[in-house]
Amino acid sequence: MRKYRLPLLLGLLLAGIITVWLLPSILRAVPTRYAMRLPEPLQALALPADPTPILPTVAAPEAAAGLLDPAEPARPTAAPPASPTPEPVAGQLATGEPPEEAQPTPTAEPTAAPTATPWPVPPAARMTGFTHIYQEWNNCGPATLAMTLTYFGLVFSQRDTAAALRPNAEDRNVTPQEMAGFVNSQTELRAMARTNGNRSLLQRLLANNIAVIIEVGIDPPGEYRWLGWYGHYLLPVAYDDAQSQFWVYDSWLGTSEVPQTNADPNGRVMTYDDLDVYWPQFNRNYIVLYRPEQEALVAALLGEELDDAVMWQNSLAQAQIDAARNPNSPFYWFNLGTTHNALGQYDKAAIAFDQARAVGLPWRMLWYQFGPYEAYYQVGRYDDVILLAETTLQDRPYFEESYYYLGLAQAAQGNQQAARDNLEKASAFNPNFEPAGRALAELTAPEG
Template sequence: MTTIQPIARLLAVILIAAMVLVAIPSPVHGQGGPPPSARLDGIRLTPQLWNNCGPANLTQALSYFGWGYDQTRAANYLKPDPEDKNVSPGQMAAFVNQQTEMPTLRALWRYGGTLDLIKRLIAAGFPVIIESGFDVEDLGWMGHYETVIAYDDASQTIWHFDTYLVDESGSMGIARPYSEFDYWWRHFNRAFIVIFPVDRENEIRDILGSYVDPKYAAEQALIVARQEATEDPNDSWAWFNAGTSSAKLGRYHDAAIYFDEAFRLGMPYRVTWYQFGAYEAYFNLGRFEDVLTLANNTAATTLYVEETNYWRGMAYAGLGRFDEAVVQFDEALAFNRNFLEAQTAKDQVQNGTFAAAAPVPSQ
């Protein structure tokens, strides 16, 4: 891939960040610490159907509030094609906010979650879904959702329902040490989804504190990622998370630097099945050939990620190859009719309003 700035510049950015960390306040949550332990009762463990981790976790979290539908209700909206490999946290939150069966429920998602924040939410009676790394024997690394149901400070243990490992979950959930839980959670920049009744929104705001603002959450995630990269410059996940947070904040030059280093160090090939910040950063800098490289590499491992077609289409449009772009947007929409970004981009290409940065020549 094209490297727009040398690694020395990247390391300088990290060293500067490390020096200013002491001046940055800790995350601000609501007042008062969480109790030493808590457990949510009434969540219905939901064994996932084929390739249905996201909808299954959403269904079991919603069951806490009396949701009576099975996982196909969420799946029909989130992933009309059962082969779809990915449902993003934003899509899951949008489903809750748009569904009409229980219109008094809401959801939000953020990057940069903390164990303390999860504990506060669980103790207050709010189900939390986290996106996490997952290593399956003989299959390798992949993304996974888990529904947190309990924690205990004395044993430093967190419990979650796993829709894939149903037998291990049992009625009490899978127990994991805090450190192990966080190790896998950081593979998705510590993303979390919380579901709540609309009449308890003020309570949620009090618990979240400054995390009510998604930009604040992304800033906190960026601080943590930079610190982790400073402590271990060979930590590819730290660099990748810094890129993800920077892209979320619209700092595409910084994001591209971080992603370049993450890919140089090596990432699991499935990472672009689930996370798309690198596409966003490269696209917004005019690195369309690098977008195409990422998309083509991903397509070589699976054809069932509509975001691959979307970003390939965006790159083609950026290069002025509009007919090819429309084909890609159509393929994304054929796979998921609810993928509105693809429809918007297609409309812009066809009505002449599509805009992009000037292409950067490939090196």
Template sequence: MRKRTKTIILLVAVGQMLIILGLLALPTIVQAIPGRYRVWLQENQPALSDITEGVIDRVAPVAEALPAAQQPAADAVDIASLVAAQPVGTTGDAASDELIAVPQAATATPAIAEPTAAPTLAADTPTPAATNTPAPTPTPMPLPERVVLEGMSVVKQSFNNCGPANLTQVLNWYGSTITQEDVASYLKPNPEDRNVSPWQISDYVNEQVSGYKAITRSGGDLEMIKRFLAAGFPVVIEKGYELPDSGWWGHYLTLYGYDDELEELYSQDSYLGPFDGSGRTDAYRDFLPFWQQFNNTFYIVYRPEQEETVAALMGADMFDDLKMWQKVAAIAEEETTERPNDVFSWFNLGTALTRMGSLTGEAQYYQGGAQAFDKARELGLPPRMLWYQFEPYLAYLRTDRYQDIVDLADATLETQGGRNVEETFWYKGHALAYLGDISGAITAYQTSLSVNANFYPAQWSLDSLQGTGG
């Protein structure tokens, strides 16, 4: 065979090999395209975006649901009886979410301790001016039929930035000159980070924004929203969000008015707009189901001298963590009876029971939470659910189901977006530590911090395993 022919054959073989290797690597390559660039393509080059997204859908499709539990919870408890019972004592503090640190280092299976307080944070943000500050007046009784807070403008969010954008809307309404970029520089130093939790927003306001405080609560209702609006406080809620082309997401929305006669709520939507300042209108009946998907969670920004007013508007039970989660659990348990196939009701029930476990230290609540999450997984949780809410990890951690944590984390990490959620790596690190993989746990904590360098729980956990802190 002539040398030239051999060379051609060799080049063809090498070319085929390169094509095969390229095809094998394609899923990893396309998933690595930063989300903000994909959004830029959608907005600026629709034709090219369609081609890109078509390739991604073929080689790296998003799962339709998170995996169901392979081994249902042992030692099952009666959830209805558990919800009806009155918890005794409070040993934990769930006010800042499940801030768990692993305090032991390397050789032994680590224990888990919950910090009693968050550390003091240090960073400067613009000092807001005092305009549009709601007066600390008693709640009107009866409530006005219609309330609209004037001057609530809209902030168009940058990529996946609804958390910082909505907080900016509220602070700007109060008179602050703070920008979306100012807020995001702390809450989302990595622009690809897919989630800012409500407790992180409250922490940021309380520790970073001079002259303001914030509180996050779950288990709100329409009447509570109207009480706050009537008293002059905007309300930011966390909600589900269904987009026809990409499925279910989480989102924040700033409410600034209502009309009982028309049964409408008025809001500013940092993603959908409209961006002319005219606001969005949602019927009560359309709004409530999507709010329920996040356990009717909301936060309020206020001035320190208004704390008593905020507490009065919420009511004593809502201002008490344990009573609040008891209420949430009762509502969710009733919903699971009325709508046994409602995946969000089961998830909400699991969340409430798990948070009650954090507050009381009673194992039965974690067990009940794990059972509720198992049911939600059986029904089919949206694939992005654990981008935003993380209590299943905590329930499984407290019931020694470490492999369930790894399975859920790995399913979330299969997508480019899921790899930009710091809590996923943090909880996987806990599970790996308990499974004896200390090196893997340290890597997971480090990756969590690479997603969000300001996610201090991961730093606590990393320090505890490396023996540099407690």
């Protein structure tokens, strides 16, 4: 037996070396939602390392300051070109008073009389009847939507909504448009996704018992701070001017100031100041949900902002004001780029996005909003599209929009096979993402 001991020990040593060498690769193949449950030493091997805190930067464009001059108002095109996952629209700050001779133009002419008087807005209001739902891994959009639907007596689990909104469990993002589309196609309710809302609008909606979801940026609190900046959905349920705060139901952190507990069913506090900081990081996106008989009321509450052309025009003014007041915020420049995209002014959009990158965008930014891809693609800056898409997909190949624009840029450069591969990845990752299928059909047939 002694003569076999040395070869055996050498064999075990070799096996151990191979195992240690291969272990990181094996663990990296474990989906993140499972890797998070591993013991901490294994998590360090399994989870992809965070990239630099910001996306690749560019030199600040000299033309950026010219975008803030409102001397030449933008003229929206008759039908703003649609992005594959359309960027949301925006509006100017409301006063809380009814607009003079407002002429709402909803997509369908309301036939029902308003069920409540929209104005004046009381100093405090609360909606009740929501059931809080904690999200599963990376599921704040589907969970928040399911939570909101409980107000209407509709029972959808977050897995029901996720099955339609993010059929791939690794998908990191659900857009407001996708969430509104689910409501309109899967229920008898109505929903619309809009942008550049404001505090007064939220108060008007809550005071008139109109459910609303907002999309915000967050810097996770306490023990979660190491995660860094994320996008998140919140369900506002109340406000109080005397305390200068809203209360929100949070699918991740709960309804209490103590994360992950629901000791206080009133909701987590979101101060007016915090709303002003974190809501603009997503261009003040919001989703309104209502019953069909409330359509006239919602039209009155939103006023002229129901007209897309008006909203885009007002969005430009608001984005210019924001960026001029705080030129060191990349989010305000990003919002300006989003608006110029919607106006079909891709050259100006590209400048605004360049300035946002020069200031420094969070590395997760293109998980949620895709305006730089669209602007750079439209002006022929295909290398920039490829750089940002490959950066976003590195170690986290979970974004159909990034695969889509990567494929478009490669096709424009004549790399048909790479384009086809990435468009197929976009379509396979999310079969509901129709732009990828259309782009694939438009590619030249493969040789051979």
